Amino acid sequence: MSKPLAVCIAGPTACGKTAAAVAVCRALSGEVISMDSMQIYRGMDIGTAKPDAAERGGIAHHMLDFLPPTAAYSAYQYQQDASRVMEDILSRGKLPVFAGGTGLYLQSVKHPLRFAMAQGNEALRQALNEQAQTPQGRQALWQRLCRLDPQSAAGLHPNDVRRVVRALEVLEATGESIRAGEEWEAPARQDFLTFGLRWPRETLRGRINARVDEMMRRGLVKEVRSLLEGGVPRQAQAMQAIGYKEICRALAGECTMDEAVEQIKIHSRQYAKRQMTWLARDGQIRWLDADTFETPQALHGEIILQIQKYREDQENGL
Secondary structure (H helix, E strand, O other), X not given: OOOOEEEEEEOOOOOOHHHHHHHHHHHHOEXXXXXXXXXXXOOOOOOOOOOOHHHHOOOOEEOOOOEOOOOOOOHHHHHXXXXXXXXHHHHOOOEEEEEOOOHHHHHHHHOXXXXXXXXXXXXXXXXXXXXXXXXXXXXXHHHHHHHHOHHHHHOOOOOOHHHHHHHHHHHHHHOOOHHHHOOEOOOOOOXXXXXXXXXXXXXXXHHHHHHHHHHXXXXXXXXXXXXXXXXXXXXXXXXXXXXXXXXXXXXXXXXOHHHHHHHHHHHHHHHHHHHHXXXXXXXXXXXXXXXXXXXXXHHHHHHHHHHHHHHHHHHOOO
16 A cells, blocks of 8 residues: 655755745645745744745645744754644645755655654753853864764864754763764655756856845845844844844944845855755655746646656556
8 A cells, every 4th residue: 555645845945946835735735844944933034035925825834933033943843743744734635745945854754863862951052052152162062073973073064053062962862973863764654755946056046146135125134133132142043044144243243234145145055055965865856957947837837747647656556
């Protein structure tokens, strides 16, 4: 007996994932499950490119706006929450369509994630984070990780405080490297059909730059200022997102606003490259070159046709 089907639409930032997911849901009676690690936060709409009512097109969207910006959230928590949403959608006879660019979230729903299940040590985490705020603290933490777990440290930058702290925390809790726990276990109970959208580098660069300019036009600075004035600390996990941390620097007088905007564009392009590197590990992704389709609608139609054929093959035992 075949497993129930779930669809994933992945790809780098600004590649058109949301529009594709909405089109699939409209054609095949589906609901969208966001796979974005920052759209989970309330009040963070512009900088995360969270789809508004018009972009959602009347299609139900899940895993959006359910946490305050002060809250921390892990891939394991996402795995648990998104899996419950997916099972509910399937129970109602609808198609779950994941959409987003957070590669770790994609892996977490397709396969159980062992390392994230390690119990956290709140006191240790707080102490490490406090150390990170001291002069040379970030470098000291990273050097400590280099001594204790060189394999994990090699893949992290000293300024990536959250992941360096998490690696040290897991090492303390389990005695094992966080990388040792990154092995994916048995596949999920659902059958995942995953599509990846990609563009030529220069085209994607232009799309990213245009998106950042549009964010600024829509009021990204006002959104960041509102969060800060509302009590969200600059050091919060949510405020480390691209777009927010750069505007925070400008508001603090650490750079000009023009410099902040340029940094957002650079960091967004670098993030897109990392997203593609992560997704390239997944040999089951069906890649679609968006520039080879005359219109977005033609691209969406191809995805829909492939899903329909996949379902037919399942029914016929192929």
